[in-house]
Amino acid sequence: MAVHPRPPRSVRLSLTDRCDLACVYCRPHRKDGYLEERLEDQAWKAMMEGLVRAGVRRVRLTGGEPLLHPRVVELVAHLAELALEDLALTTNGTRLASLALPLRQAGLRRITISLDSLIPERFFQLTRGGHLGRVLDGLDAALAAGFDEVKINTVILRGCNDDELEAITHWAWGRGITPRFIEVMRVGEGANLPHNVLVTAREMQECLAPLLVQGDAVPDPDRGPARYRRALHDPDRRVGFISGTSDTFCERCDRLRVASNGVLRPCLATNDGVDASLPARSGDIFAIERAVAEAWALKPDGRIWKGCTESTAAEVSMRAIGG
Numbered sequence: 062m063a064v065h066p067r068p069p070r071s072v073r074l075s076l077t078d079r080c081d082l083a084c085v086y087c088r089p090h091r092k093d094g095y096l097e098e099r100l101e102d103q104a105w106k107a108m109m110e111g112l113v114r115a116g117v118r119r120v121r122l123t124g125g126e127p128l129l130h131p132r133v134v135e136l137v138a139h140l141a142e143l144a145l146e147d148l149a150l151t152t153n154g155t156r157l158a159s160l161a162l163p164l165r166q167a168g169l170r171r172i173t174i175s176l177d178s179l180i181p182e183r184f185f186q187l188t189r190g191g192h193l194g195r196v197l198d199g200l201d202a203a204l205a206a207g208f209d210e211v212k213i214n215t216v217i218l219r220g221c222n223d224d225e226l227e228a229i230t231h232w233a234w235g236r237g238i239t240p241r242f243i244e245v246m247r248v249g250e251g252a253n254l255p256h257n258v259l260v261t262a263r264e265m266q267e268c269l270a271p272l273l274v275q276g277d278a279v280p281d282p283d284r285g286p287a288r289y290r291r292a293l294h295d296p297d298r299r300v301g302f303i304s305g306t307s308d309t310f311c312e313r314c315d316r317l318r319v320a321s322n323g324v325l326r327p328c329l330a331t332n333d334g335v336d337a338s339l340p341a342r343s344g345d346i347f348a349i350e351r352a353v354a355e356a357w358a359l360k361p362d363g364r365i366w367k368g369c370t371e372s373t374a375a376e377v378s379m380r381a382i383g384g
């Protein structure tokens with residue numbers, strides 16, 4: 062453990078651990094079970110206020126699938142009133158066609174859509190039943206809604222979708238979207254895949270090198286772990302790489318997670334945490350603030366700790382903790 066000089070600045074809220082897809086690296090099948098309880102709306106609202114009181118300034122809603130929460134728009138509107146620096150959401154996009162505009166109008170600023178293939182049959186297999194057309198409709202709705210930024214997340218698996226790196230990049234750039242390619246991490250079901258499915262960020266960059274300006278990929282200040290390189294043909298186009306396996310990013314991690322049952326989790330790669338569901342349910346934002354400090358004290362020392370390469374990561378459910 063390390064004493065962290067700053068409070069957590071950024072938080073990911075797993076609004077629900079439910080998901081309508083079962084991506085092959087995330088969960089073993091569609092019926093793998095859910096947490097026994099989830100925070101109610103009022104408790105989520107108190108949690109949000111307690112987090113802001115504790116110093117959080119950037120919030121991303123995730124899950125599970127956050128758009129399965131029946132009142133996600135209302136919860137976004139509540140967050141939008143809290144004077145945050147950033148308010149973003151990660152979704153699989155299956156319900157985005159009808160929700161993109163209401164979310165934007167409620168104050169959501171940025172959106173990331175997970176999209177692992179542009180080939181419908183492959184997409185269906187990777188997500189165990191997802192329909193690519195629905196997600197693309199959602200993506201079009203997000204573009205039309207005028208978010209500050211639309212990105213896609215693509216987990217690359219060797220022998221599965223690694224032949225789509227270039228096609229996805231061109232496709233995304235053509236729509237003004239930033240593609241981000243992610244190394245599969247040995248978290249949850251990802252730990253059960255053969256080791257050789259990993260395509261490293263270095264390999265991905267080598268593959269895309271003819272499209273990119275030479276040089277190192279660089280992170281955006283005060284944002285997540287992605288590192289970006291610019292397109293050769295247009296300095297406004299970029300591609301991101303997230304290397305949670307070949308290289309960890311724990312040292313500069315300022316992120317806390319709130320699982321859908323109200324447990325505050327200081328690290329994606331362990332099940333350590335502090336249960337803040339009681340203060341959230343009783344609306345005690347000062348007690349939530351104290352629970353945040355307690356959880357933050359459990360954050361592993363990022364100079365030594367190697368994040369999702371640690372063996373504890375295999376025990377973690379991405380859906381519950383908020384991937």
Ligand code: SAM
Nearest residue numbers: 087124125126151152153175214245246251384
């Ligand atoms: N349901 C939403 C979605 O699909 O974007 C949000 C939750 S999902 C857990 C968030 C992100 O985690 C997705 O982009 C997904 O691809 C990524 N993810 C899940 N398991 C992963 C793993 N083992 N390695 C790398 N990324 C993973």
